Every structure is written in C-alpha cells, then in structure tokens.
Amino acid sequence: MVEARRKGIFARLNKYYHSSSCTSNPAIRILGPLNNEQSICRLVQKTIIPLNIVTPKPAILDMPCTSSMGKLDYSVPEKIDREPEKIIIDPGQREEKKAHRMLIIRRKKLNKHFRVKRWRKNKFLIAKIHRERRMDKEVRFRQEIATQLKEAENFNAEEYVAQKLEMFRKEILPNRLYGKLMPAFVIEDHIAKKKLRQQRCKDLAESRKRLIQKRGTLDVDIKS
Numbered sequence: 001m002v003e004a005r006r007k008g009i010f011a012r013l014n015k016y017y018h019s020s021s022c023t024s025n026p027a028i029r030i031l032g033p034l035n036n037e038q039s040i041c042r043l044v045q046k047t048i049i050p051l052n053i054v055t056p057k058p059a060i061l062d063m064p065c066t067s068s069m070g071k072l073d074y075s076v077p078e079k080i081d082r083e084p085e086k087i088i089i090d091p092g093q094r095e096e097k098k099a100h101r102m103l104i105i106r107r108k109k110l111n112k113h114f115r116v117k118r119w120r121k122n123k124f125l126i127a128k129i130h131r132e133r134r135m136d137k138e139v140r141f142r143q144e145i146a147t148q149l150k151e152a153e154n155f156n157a158e159e160y161v162a163q164k165l166e167m168f169r170k171e172i173l174p175n176r177l178y179g180k181l182m183p184a185f186v187i188e189d190h191i192a193k194k195k196l197r198q199q200r201c202k203d204l205a206e207s208r209k210r211l212i213q214k215r216g217t218l219d220v221d222i223k224s
Helices: 002-017 037-046 100-121 123-153 157-169 184-223
Strands: none
C-alpha cells in the first residue's frame, strides 16, 4: 500500500517536470528523462527559486505637535438609551427541562416510604419501647409524690417562721470594698473595726458631757 502511494507521487512529479509550464522556466533545467526516484529527488533539491525580498527603509517622522494634531474634543458623549433585546422563542422549539427538583421530591417520597416500611416491620418492638418509657415515667412520678408527702408530714410551722425571720434579719454584706472585689471575711473584719471606732467616739462624747456637767455643778457650789 505504501509502495503504491510512493510510486504514484513520483509519477506525478515526473509528469509535472516534463510539462510545458515547467520547461519554460529558465531556473529549471532538465538534463534527461526522470526514470528513477533519485533523479527526481536531486531535481527537486536544485529547483529552489530565490526570492528577492526588498525591505522598506524606515521613514523619518517629525515630532508630534499641537498644530499637527489639531484641537482635541473633550466633550462628553451623550448617553444612548438602548432598549433591551427581545428574545424571540420559536414556538416549534421545546425548552430543555431539568429534573433536579423532581429528584429531590422523589428522594423525599422514597425516604417516607422506607420509614413507614420500617415502622410496620418493627411495630411490636416500637410499642414495647414506648410502653417501657411510660412505665418509667409513672414510677418517677410516684416517687416524687411520696417524697412530697414525707416533707408535708415532717413540716413544722414554728421552725419555718424562725428560719425566715433569721434570714430577714441577717445583715447583707457588700461584695466590694473601696471599689474592688474582696472576700467575705475581709469585709466582715473591716465592718467590725468600723463599729468599734464609732463606739469609742460615742463613749468619748458621753464622758465629755459628764465632765462639763460636773464642772458646772462645782462652780454653782463655790458661788453659793
């Protein structure tokens, strides 16, 4: 197959080089008939026509100036109100429909079907689990009622009132001292020291009053 194609190509080349259009070209000189493939290959290598490519000389350009450029237009072009293109739908052509939403709906229906099927299969097991839960709930409720009855039997009104009065009379300590959070024992110590200072001040004031009263009585006795 390959050999037949090669022979066909060389036959067409031999016919071309012996034609009138090829022999009239002075650049191609045929010395004899082209019988073999080697002669055709040598002839193709020799018949390379040189091309005289003339490169243009670069032209000298003057420097651009305002006079050659002319006046520039700085005006803002007006806005063109273009109407939105109307999409014309061919009535004979059908739109492509995608079924991604239908797949979601189908999956939901299948999940419901499998869930109902599972409930039917495990009907008695599910009923047993719910029955045990109700029984546990009933037991816990009865235990709570029993504890409440015991507390009601052991209730003492006098002790309850005494506890409430003690809580009401209990002094509420602040949780801050000089704007800082402090532990309870530090605040209690500070309050106790403050009360002692106040008591000492009261005692001094009373002693001064007594002394003044004694001096007044002495002066009256002496004058009399």
